[in-house]
Amino acid sequence: MTKTQECAEFRASMRYSRRNALRIGGAAGLSLTLPTLMRHQAAASDSGSATFGVAKRVIMLYLHGGHPQQETFDPKPNGPSAVRGEFSAISTSLPGVQFSEMLPQIAKLADRMSIIRSMSHENANHVQASYPANTGHKHPPELKSRGDFPPSPDHFPPFGAVMDKFRPSGRALPNWVRIGPLMRRSNGTVLHGQISGMLGAKHSSFVVDQKLLPKDVQIEAVRYGDDLTSVRLNDRQNLLKQIDEHARLIDESVKVRSFDQYYQRGFNLLCSNETRTAFDLASEPAAIRERYGKTEFGQRCLLARRLVEAGVPITNVSYCHTPRGSWDTHSSNFSKMKDSLAPTLDTAFSALFEDLEERGLLDETLVVINAEFGRTPKINSRSGRDHWPWVYSLALAGSGAGKGSVFGSSDESAAYPASHGRDPKDFAATLYHLLGIPPNTLIHDAVNRPHQLILGRPIHEILA
Structure with missing residues (x-):
């Protein structure tokens, strides 16, 4: 501008x-x-606005570590040789727009997607940068030097917790599901923006964290054990296993106030035939499972589609558990992109997009490719790219997202915004707009103090 x-x-x-x-x-x-x-x-x-509240369901694909903009949605084939990398750019279905050659299937969908090439912020720490990516709120500048530290019950809640509070479905199905692990760093620190924060444990996600590749996979989170009857589900100890992961992260006083409601919801969910049917991944035809790819991420995306079909409002899909196997490519960036990361994303996302479209679900479902930041323009001595929050790309498709929209641009090195730089708080405002959450919405913390939920401005240029 x-x-x-x-x-x-x-x-x-x-x-x-x-x-x-x-x-x-x-x-x-x-x-x-x-x-x-x-x-x-x-x-x-x-x-x-015509797009306010059009997204009835959201699937958030989170690429832990940060995908390189140069090797995904913002290649620089004519950029300086020291930064452009080993891969070529290919034409997409959107005239004049190129993606990396590593994403050939997604490139065919570009005319039905929205790409933001000018996301930007200033925090290069994975743990802290995940907070604005998932909530639209950032930590105070004085905390930046603190590095990795655990999430707090005073943190702002992620999108799923907000939807669970303001848009409860009233059905046995959970409102917010996380498929995949609670993402952590190698030192065990949990990435911020994954737990319910000041909204309390009753608005936590329902968690599916297990291997999904086996042909006869059964989702343990909704499965009765051989000697477990619905009567025994009344035992709090059994339900505690479902929420133990979150309980360790929240304040004791919050637990006391929240657990009764959380247990009741858990009981209703586990006793529901509707729930068990929605999570029955093994019932998918072999050809469909193959279509999504023989990867854990691919099968997580397929399970997310089943949940969308059943009516679950928001589903988070984690790419991986720790930096091992993630998009945090400090070394061997190009071989990792070629052998694993890019093919996994390309196959899973394109299958999810087309499957939703074929089933008539895409008009009410928004799919987002999100991450905490991108990767450095400069290639380091280990053929890797390091942390880079100053410019990166996100992708959206489906309900409310413009078709064939590319917003913003980066400079010739994919280092800084060349036009229309936008902050994660603006992405959050865009998502809340599509979900029908008014921009003046307040949330209250444990002592009932009000806080403004939405700080940014919707990026209307990428909306349908």
Whole structure:
């Protein structure tokens, strides 16, 4: 955006009529500041948008470690030789737009996707950077030097927890499911933005964390044991196994207030035939399972499709558990991309997209490829790329996402935004807009203090 455009937008925003001025003056007596009033005006405007609330379900694919923008959605075939890498760029189904040759199947879908090439922030720590990626909120600058530290019950909640609170389905199925492990660093520190934070344990995700590749796979989280009857499910110790992972991460006082509701929900869920049918991955035809790829990530994506079909509002799919096998390619970036990372993503995402489309589910389902940041322009001495939050790419497809939209751009080295740089808080605002969460929504912490949920501005340019 040029300075002329910026000034024009500023002048437009300041064109208040005499009536608006009187309203502002009156509002001051009601403790409504000008920024607050403008937020309410924005809320009214957003709520009237054609894309507000169109996404009934979301599948969030999280590429832990950070995918290299150069080897995915923003190749630089004509960039400096020291940064452009080993792979070529290929044409996509969207004229004039290229992806890396490592994503040939996704390239065929570009005319039905939205790509953001100018995401940007300043925190290069995996643990901390995952927080804004999953919540739209960032840590104070003084915490950056702290490095890895555990998540806190005072943290803002991720998208799934928010939807569980504000858009409960009222069905036996869970509102928010995480497929795959709770993502951690090698030192065991949990990436931020995965647990329910200030909303409490009752809004935690339902977790499927197991191997999914076996032909006769049974989802342990919804399976009765041989000697486990529905009567025995009333035993709190049995249900505690479902939430033990979260219980270790939250404050004792929060547990006391939240667990009764959480146990009841768990009981209803585990006793539901609807739930067990939705999670019956083994019932999928062999050809469909093959289509998604013989990888854990591929089968997680297939299970996510089953959950969407059953009506689960939001599903998170983790790529991996720790940096081992992740997109954190500090060494051998190109061989890892070629042999594993890119083919796995290309196969799984393209299968998920096409499967949802064929089943008539894509119009109400948004699929997102998300990560905490990208990778360095400069290739290091180990043929790797290091952490780089200053510019990276995200991808969206499905409900509410524009078809054939590329927003923003990076410079010739894929190092910094060349146009329309946007923060993760804007991505969060975009997602909440599509999910129908008003921009003036407040959430309350454990002592009932109000907090503004949405801080950014929706990226309307990528919306349908």
